[in-house]
Amino acid sequence: MNPDLDEKQRRALQYWYVDGAFEFGMGGLCLLLALYFYALAKFEDTWLGGMLSALLVLVVVGGGMGINRLVMRLKERVTFPRTGYVAYKRTRGAKRLARLVIIGLIAGLVSALLTLLLVRLSSNVMVSIANAAPRPISWMPGLTGLMFAVVVTILGLRTSIPRFYLVAALSLVTGAALMFAGLDMNMGLAAFYMALAAGLLVTGVFVLRHYLGSTTPPAEAGNESL
Numbered sequence: 533m534n535p536d537l538d539e540k541q542r543r544a545l546q547y548w549y550v551d552g553a554f555e556f557g558m559g560g561l562c563l564l565l566a567l568y569f570y571a572l573a574k575f576e577d578t579w580l581g582g583m584l585s586a587l588l589v590l591v592v593v594g595g596g597m598g599i600n601r602l603v604m605r606l607k608e609r610v611t612f613p614r615t616g617y618v619a620y621k622r623t624r625g626a627k628r629l630a631r632l633v634i635i636g637l638i639a640g641l642v643s644a645l646l647t648l649l650l651v652r653l654s655s656n657v658m659v660s661i662a663n664a665a666p667r668p669i670s671w672m673p674g675l676t677g678l679m680f681a682v683v684v685t686i687l688g689l690r691t692s693i694p695r696f697y698l699v700a701a702l703s704l705v706t707g708a709a710l711m712f713a714g715l716d717m718n719m720g721l722a723a724f725y726m727a728l729a730a731g732l733l734v735t736g737v738f739v740l741r742h743y744l745g746s747t748t749p750p751a752e753a754g755n756e757s758l
Contacts (some may be wrong), residue, residue, distance in 0.1 A: 565592070673721060
C-alpha cells in the first residue's frame with residue numbers, strides 16, 4: 533500500500549480524536565456503567581436488582597447511542613466549524629464485506645472465550661498472604677481493566693496518539709488495584725468505571741482546552757479572510 537496514503541488515513545483518523553470528544557463519550561459511558569453497577573450492588577437479591585441485571589445490554593447500547601449523539605453535537609458545534617470535516621475514503625465492495633466478516637468472526641470468537649473465562653473466574657477466590665487473614669480477590673475489575681486496556685492500546689497503535697497509552701495504563705492499574713480492595717463484583721466494577729470515567733473526563737477537558745487554544749473560532753476566521 534502507498535505509504536503516503538497510509539499517512540493521510542492516519543492523520544484523518546487522528547483528527548477524530550483531536551478535540552477530546554472520544555474521552556467525553558467514553559467517560560460518559562463509563563459513568564453510566566458505574567451508576568448501573570452501583571445500583572445493582574445496592575439492590576442485589578431484590579426484584580429491582582433482578583430487573584437491572586436483565587437491562588445491561590439496553591444500558592450499554594442505549595447509553596452508547598445517546599452519548600454518541602451528544603459527542604456528534606459537540607463536534608458539529610465546536611470542531612467542524614473550526615477545522616472542518618475530515619475523513620478518508622473507506623474500502624468498498626467485496627473487500628470491505630470480507631473484512632467485516634473476518635472482524636465479526638474474530639470478535640465472536642474472542643467474546644466467546646472471554647465469556648467462558650469470566651464465568652469461571654467471576655466468583656470470588658479466597659487466598660492467604662503469609663500469616664494474614666484470607667482476603668477475597670475479585671477478578672472482574674482486573675479482567676475488565678485488562679480488556680479495556682487492550683482495546684485502548686490498539687487504538688493508540690492505530691492512531692499514534694500517546695495519551696491513549698496513559699488511559700490504558702490507568703485502566704490496567706485501577707483494575708489490578710480493585711482486585712484486592714475487598715469489594716464484591718458489582719461494587720468493584722462500579723468503582724472501576726467511576727475511576728475510569730473521572731480519568732477520561734479530566735483528560736477530555738485538557739485535550740479540549742488545548743484544541744480550543746490552538747484553533748481559530750469561526751467568527752475570527754471569517755474576519756481574517758476579509
